[in-house]
Amino acid sequence: MSEWPSTVRKVDPPIPVWVGVRKLLVLGTEILAPRDRAGLRIETEHPGLLFEWARREDGGLLGWVTYQLVTADEQWSRPVSHYVPAHLLRRRGPARRQQHGDYRPRTHG
Template sequence: MIEHMFEHWPEKGEFALHRVVVPPMPVLVDVAAAIPTYPRMAIPEAVAGPVRAGGLEITGRIPGRLHAWARAADGTWLGLVEFELRTGNGRSRLPVTQWCPAHALIMRGGCGPPE
């Protein structure tokens, strides 16, 4: 599936626009940078206890797997990353695959965005 994702987006010109990463590369995802939330919710005391316990933990750095790079029209590189979010109490998890800005990814294998 991933290897065919760009078949309807041909590259034209001198600038790289996308690249599939084979095999997928290990990365760390800065979750707060990848999934920004409403600033007011930055105060944990303002959120009910059951929500803090059962809601998704959107902080810290977690391991992920980088599958592809794609360039946005403003020049920003986005990485297609697979990772797993946990709830505040750690009892539940949610598998996620999403496009994350390059600044939210910490490369482990030296596979940064294409030049």
């Protein structure tokens, strides 16, 4: 098992992506519990890096990603790496305002 199967494709260099963590780690009914500032912050999306694609048996795609989980008080973080379904990943690029270098927003009518 030293070689990668044909269903796995490495991404080199890794691609910046947004990971749909809120949908991946579905919140339960304890959402009504008191907030804990030292608890993990689960945002809708977290920035991450995509390292490989793997085809599932049923034909779907999984992406191997790494992203950071951070506490609400930002005093602790942990890198997390695992497979994520492709529909919960989207490419992360420059901010829209950086894509249009000389664009100036309208200031009047």
